[in-house]
Amino acid sequence: MHMNFLFSIFFFPKVIMSGLQQGMALLISTFHKYSGKEGDKLTLSKGELKDLLTNELGEILGKSNDQTKVDKIFKDLDANADGTVDFQEYVTLVACLTMLCNEFFTKK
Numbered sequence: 362m363h364m365n366f367l368f369s370i371f372f373f374p375k376v377i378m379s380g381l382q383q384g385m386a387l388l389i390s391t392f393h394k395y396s397g398k399e400g401d402k403l404t405l406s407k408g409e410l411k412d413l414l415t416n417e418l419g420e421i422l423g424k425s426n427d428q429t430k431v432d433k434i435f436k437d438l439d440a441n442a443d444g445t446v447d448f449q450e451y452v453t454l455v456a457c458l459t460m461l462c463n464e465f466f467t468k469k
C-alpha cells in the first residue's frame with residue numbers, strides 16, 4: 362500500500378482524498394474509535410462491539426439492546442474464537458453488509 366495514503370489518514374485527516382479512500386479511512390478510524398476504549402487497543406471487546414453496532418450501524422442492524430443478539434453477532438464475527446473482534450473480523454462484517462446493500466440496489 363502506498364505509504365502516503367496511510368500517512369495522510371493519520372497525520373492529515375483533512376487532506377483531499379477520493380471518496381473511496383475517505384471510505385477506507387473512515388473504516389479504519391471508526392474501528393479504532395471503539396477498539397481504543399478498553400483492554401487491547403487493537404481489538405474490539407464485546408462491550409466495544411456493542412457500542413459500535415449501536416452507534417454506527419443502528420440504522421441497518423436495529424438497536425442492539427438485546428444482549429442475546431449482541432452475543433450472537435459477537436460469536437459469529439469472532440472467527441478465530443479468541444474472545445475479541447480484530448480488524449479483519451470487523452472488516453468482514455462491513456464487507457458483508459456492503460454486499461447486502463449492493464444486492465439491494467442492483468436487484469432487478
Ligand SMILES: [Ca+2]
Nearest residue numbers: 439443445446
Ligand atoms: Ca477474534
